[in-house]
Amino acid sequence: MKKYIIQSLRLTLVLMVLLCVIYPLIVAFAGGFSKGKGGGEKITKNGKVIGYAAIGQSFTKPEYFWGRPSAVGYNAAGSAGSNKGPSNPDYLKEVSNRIDTLLKYNPSLKRSDIPADMVTASGSGLDPNISEQGAIIQIKRIAAYRKIDEKSVTELVVKNTQGPLMGLFGPSSVNVLKLNLALDELKK
Amino acid sequence: MNTELLGIIATYLLTLVIAIPLGKYLAKVFAGERVWTDFLKPIESGIYKLSGINPKEEMNWKQHMKALLTINLVWLVYGFFVLMYQDKLPMNPDGNPGMTPDLSFNTIISFVVNCNLQHYSGETGVTYLTQHFVLMFLQFVSCATGIAAAVVLFKAFRDKTSTKLGNFWEFFVRSITRLLLPLSLVMAIILAFNGSPTSYEGKDQFISVQGDTVNVSRGPAAAFIAIKHLGTNGGGWFGANSTHPLENPNYITNMVELIAQVIIPIAMVIAFGIFIRRKRLGWMIFGVMTIGMLLLLIPTVSSELGGSPAIAKMGISQATGAMEGKEVRFGPAISAYWSTVTTIISTGSVNSMHDSTMPLTGAWQLLGMMINSFYGGCGVGVLNYFIYLIIAVFISGLMVGRTPEFLGHKVEAREVKIAALITLLSPFLILTGTAIASYVFTNHGEAAWAVQPKNWLNNPGFHGFSEMLYEMTSSNANNGSGFEGLGDNNVFWNVATGFVLFLGRFLPIIGPIAIAGLLGAKKYIPESAGTLKTDTLTFSLMTFAVIVVLNALSYFPALALGPLAEYFTMLK
Numbered sequence: 001m002k003k004y005i006i007q008s009l010r011l012t013l014v015l016m017v018l019l020c021v022i023y024p025l026i027v028a029f030a031g032g033f034s035k036g037k038g039g040g041e042k043i044t045k046n047g048k049v050i051g052y053a054a055i056g057q058s059f060t061k062p063e064y065f066w067g068r069p070s071a072v073g074y075n076a077a078g079s080a081g082s083n084k085g086p087s088n089p090d091y092l093k094e095v096s097n098r099i100d101t102l103l104k105y106n107p108s109l110k111r112s113d114i115p116a117d118m119v120t121a122s123g124s125g126l127d128p129n130i131s132e133q134g135a136i137i138q139i140k141r142i143a144a145y146r147k148i149d150e151k152s153v154t155e156l157v158v159k160n161t162q163g164p165l166m167g168l169f170g171p172s173s174v175n176v177l178k179l180n181l182a183l184d185e186l187k188k
Numbered sequence: 189m190n191t192e193l194l195g196i197i198a199t200y201l202l203t204l205v206i207a208i209p210l211g212k213y214l215a216k217v218f219a220g221e222r223v224w225t226d227f228l229k230p231i232e233s234g235i236y237k238l239s240g241i242n243p244k245e246e247m248n249w250k251q252h253m254k255a256l257l258t259i260n261l262v263w264l265v266y267g268f269f270v271l272m273y274q275d276k277l278p279m280n281p282d283g284n285p286g287m288t289p290d291l292s293f294n295t296i297i298s299f300v301v302n303c304n305l306q307h308y309s310g311e312t313g314v315t316y317l318t319q320h321f322v323l324m325f326l327q328f329v330s331c332a333t334g335i336a337a338a339v340v341l342f343k344a345f346r347d348k349t350s351t352k353l354g355n356f357w358e359f360f361v362r363s364i365t366r367l368l369l370p371l372s373l374v375m376a377i378i379l380a381f382n383g384s385p386t387s388y389e390g391k392d393q394f395i396s397v398q399g400d401t402v403n404v405s406r407g408p409a410a411a412f413i414a415i416k417h418l419g420t421n422g423g424g425w426f427g428a429n430s431t432h433p434l435e436n437p438n439y440i441t442n443m444v445e446l447i448a449q450v451i452i453p454i455a456m457v458i459a460f461g462i463f464i465r466r467k468r469l470g471w472m473i474f475g476v477m478t479i480g481m482l483l484l485l486i487p488t489v490s491s492e493l494g495g496s497p498a499i500a501k502m503g504i505s506q507a508t509g510a511m512e513g514k515e516v517r518f519g520p521a522i523s524a525y526w527s528t529v530t531t532i533i534s535t536g537s538v539n540s541m542h543d544s545t546m547p548l549t550g551a552w553q554l555l556g557m558m559i560n561s562f563y564g565g566c567g568v569g570v571l572n573y574f575i576y577l578i579i580a581v582f583i584s585g586l587m588v589g590r591t592p593e594f595l596g597h598k599v600e601a602r603e604v605k606i607a608a609l610i611t612l613l614s615p616f617l618i619l620t621g622t623a624i625a626s627y628v629f630t631n632h633g634e635a636a637w638a639v640q641p642k643n644w645l646n647n648p649g650f651h652g653f654s655e656m657l658y659e660m661t662s663s664n665a666n667n668g669s670g671f672e673g674l675g676d677n678n679v680f681w682n683v684a685t686g687f688v689l690f691l692g693r694f695l696p697i698i699g700p701i702a703i704a705g706l707l708g709a710k711k712y713i714p715e716s717a718g719t720l721k722t723d724t725l726t727f728s729l730m731t732f733a734v735i736v737v738l739n740a741l742s743y744f745p746a747l748a749l750g751p752l753a754e755y756f757t758m759l760k
Contacts, residue, residue: 057398168194
């Protein structure tokens with residue numbers, strides 16, 4: 001028994017050097033060559049960081065494309081989903097309110113045009129994407145608020161829609177931050 | 189066919205393409221045959237020398253278990269204190285606090301037993317030091333523990349009669365050097381180049397487009413996320429686990445993480461067949477497990493793609509399926525696939541929030557964890573399945589009226605008793621655990637704990653009951669996912685699940701190893717016309733029936749009170 005204890009202690013120490021020091025340092029070194037240099041890919045405007053490409057941020061102004069509802073208000077230091085069950089009455093009321101808000105700001109919308117992702121909270125609370133349909137239903141509003149023609153906004157949405165992986169696997173999506181930045185560029 | 193379903197098929201096929209050769213490779217590695225990674229031998233010799241280990245020293249099954257339990261105990265004690273005092277240790281750029289004793293107790297057991305149930309949140313509850321030197325370290329070694337234990341079982345059936353079952357340390361070290369570490373390295377680098385952070389910098393701050401000040405948690409996550417999946421651990425670097433855009437940035441990383449967590453469980457089954465020189469048995473087991481997986485997967489995908497009936501009533505389009513708790517970049521189909529594989533292989537990593545999935549999906553997730561051996565966790569999946577095999581052998585033996593035997597060894601009262609006890613352990617822990625939790629919730633709602641019992645459910649009614657049932661099931665299965673709405677960071681849940689985790693890990697390891705050890709030492713009876721062959725289609729069906737009957741009898745009432753009741757109330 002004593003033999004096993006000593007062997008266990010020594011083996012633990014040796015493996016710690018291998019697994020907790022050498023291994024992550026190699027990964028950190030390799031990560032230094034990635035796009036974000038290991039710190040996450042940032043997006044800058046006029047020399048200032050205004051967001052992370054992968055992390056969704058809150059858009060509430062009517063002249064911007066809105067992202068998905070977030071259970072944590074897009075707090076990137078405290079990710080979480082709503083964890084609301086499908087039969088929870090309070091939750092269903094919340095969804096219903098979100099639909100009303102969308103209808104209020106986008107009066108020409110029919111209920112059946114609204115995709116589920118625009119009225120449900122994401123798993124992380126930081127979803128950077130919305131579905132293509134989620135962007136399309138906002139085009140009219142944005143064109144009206146920005147006093148630009150719908151066609152150019154539609155073109156932007158198409159340009160910023162990322163199709164399935166290799167055109168074959170998974171859903172298509174729109175990165176809300178990148179789309180909104182492109183929208184700001186358009187104004188000039 | 190739509191691209192979301194194609195994504196599922198491609199992911200599973202890629203998994204097989206990697207897992208099957210990996211199984212052949214593992215069989216050779218553990219048999220000590222020549223393989224291309226032999227150039228790593230000097231590193232292993234170095235590890236043995238520094239640790240004072242002689243890898244040639246043969247152990248019997250009891251010595252194996254002593255070694256296994258001793259080193260696990262060392263990790264428990266070490267981690268408990270480091271987590272409690274992490275605020276006073278270096279590598280804490282975000283200034284996170286130490287854990288309370290009950291949270292530390294729960295967390296350390298949870299990571300030692302390969303479960304990774306998390307009652308803390310990654311961004312605020314741990315430091316970079318504890319993430320790497322406690323949690324990630326345990327993600328490697330707990331997985332290696334499971335694999336090494338499975339190899340002990342392999343050894344017992346390789347030769348005709350044997351009490352010498354190899355050296356535990358050798359199996360353990362090789363699992364790391366020949367399997368987990370190289371694969372983790374490759375995977376972590378893939379993740380890093382797809383956007384998972386690797387640097388040790390603390391939180392970042394920026395002003396968003398609309399002018400909000402945003403803090404972003406980061407840290408050296410890629411290395412952690414790799415072994416989290418390869419080792420069927422599942423504990424997230426961030427609170428939101430693999431739904432988090434830095435933990436699982438895109439569809440490619442999602443596929444990589446999905447494949448990584450399934451390859452070792454499948455490879456171990458293939459390796460078992462090859463190692464004991466009964467390939468057919470290995471494939472038969474693989475077949476039963478795959479059918480079991482499909483029977484859980486297909487209804488899960490269909491229930492998620494169908495969307496929420498309550499939201500459908502509001503007139504909303506759910507073209508792709510139910511979206512609450514899911515990420516747009518993955519979509520409901522692959523999220524449903526993820527929820528099935530992670531619950532059957534006890535990973536507990538999530539790329540969508542299980543609490544918000546449809547009621548029937550919840551039932552399939554629970555059932556996956558209750559059965560816990562359709563592929564199963566690293567190493568332990570085979571051990572769990574072995575118990576079902578022994579029960580099936582016993583029942584078949586009774587049906588044909590002869591002494592049951594398994595691979596040429598008589599299965600007698602002692603072995604069957606052990607198997608029966610292990611079979612009963614899971615329903616005992618899950619059901620009594622849930623019953624006690626429900627009792628406390630209804631009768632002691634005001635107890636002065638960090639989370640008061642009356643407040644610990646995030647959802648009312650049947651779904652609330654499911655939250656408690658899920659927590660206990662996940663703990664017993666060493667899965668680690670949760671219906672995360674449950675307010676579980678209080679002394680009750682921390683201590684109760686701590687014990688369930690511990691018993692649900694070590695007894696189901698010791699039991700099968702004891703049976704294998706006892707059987708392996710018995711005289712070998714050559715096959716004859718009267719032998720019950722275990723690698724036939726009939727016997728595989730028998731095993732499948734045993735699995736279905738045992739689990740249906742144990743869990744149907746509990747499932748009926750939770751997810752099934754919720755399903756039927758939503759129908760009206």
